[in-house]
Each structure stands twice: as structure tokens, then as C-alpha cells.
Amino acid sequence: DVQMTQSPSSLSASVGDRVTITCRASQSINNYLNWYQQKPGKAPKLLIYAASSLQSGVPSRFSGSGSGTDFTLTISSLQPEDFATYYCQQSFIARTFGQGTKVETK
């Protein structure tokens, strides 16, 4: 099984901050890495797929990078609606989620 390790588990940030979340796979997953945003009581929303491709309708302040085992989600300028929990997911072998990163207001 592919294990996904996400860090940090939580972070505090202010509107306008640059935020970076990392995700590491236990083996190479090429670029089969996706990022989701989830707000309380809601379904996950796809942000980034194939490590760096922006899903249609997602603001360009969200970006992804990486390949192999190490990946990054960056929010270039945090907006009020971005306070949420973010998950990475590998889709190379079945699926596995990271444990999530909660982005809270400072």
C-alpha cells in the first residue's frame, strides 16, 4: 500500500499570507497526486490534479508542484474563503489520502 504523509497537520495564517503544504508518498507515484479542499460538513472539492494541473473554476492562487514522492500545494495569497482543511490523495495505486492540514486563522 502507498502511504501518504502530509505536513503540517495544522497551521495558522493571515489573509494575504503565502501558505505551503507538503505531501510525501512512501514510494514513487509519478505525478498521480491530487489536492482537495474540505470545509466543515461539506464534501471535498478537487483543487489540483496530476500534481500541478488546476481544476476548472479553481482560483489561480492555488498551485501544485512535485513528482515522484514529494509534492507541494501553495496558496499564493490566502483569502478568507480558503480557511479549510486540505488533503492530498494518490491515485497511482488505488487511492490513499494524507491525514489533512487544517488552515486556521492566526
Next chain:
Amino acid sequence: EVSLVESGGAVVQPGGSLRLSCAASGFTFSTYDMNWARQAPGKGLEWISYINSRGNTIYYADSVKGRFTISRNNAKKSLYLQMNSLTDEDTAVYFCSRSLSEWLPDDYWGQGTLVTVSS
């Protein structure tokens, strides 16, 4: 408009069984692969099962293998999850989602249905 609506969640006793359904509309269901994931109260997302568009490729997470069965009926545009031998660790909101292939992401998700395992 794409829609996925889960149903069948309930309170069930430990050792019991439950069948969840996911009704799809607004897209050609038979051309999409489908997944089930769950989220225990206050916890993260856990993927639990995948089925391809034709229903002949299926995967399970180790945590549910041998207890849960995924299936689909393309004519009824529905996805199912048969859950047996339930324990309190299966208490969660269960989500269905779609993907265009085994390696592509889940681009639409349902809102989830709550399963509570309790005596």
C-alpha cells in the same frame, strides 16, 4: 448538472449490516469509475473502495476487505456499498465520488450519508 446523492445511512448495531446507495444524474454514469470514501467524526478522509465503469475491476482498503462489497447498476445509474460485520470503527460519513479513470482524480462528490454503529 452533475449530482451524486448518497442514501441508506442509519444507526446499526455492532455486527450488523447496511447497504448504501449512490444515485447519479447529470452525466453518463456508465462511462465513469466510482469510489467510496468515509470520514469518521472529527477525523480525516479514508478511501475505502473503487469500481471501474464496467464493474470488473474492484479494489478495497485493507480496513474493509472481506466485509464490504462495492457494486454498480449502470442501467439504474446507481452505485452501492454492502457493509457487513460492522464495528464502531465504521461509524462515519460515507461519500461516493466519480472519476474518469483509475488514475484520474475524483472530480465530483456526493454530500455523504451518516452511518452510526452503536448498541
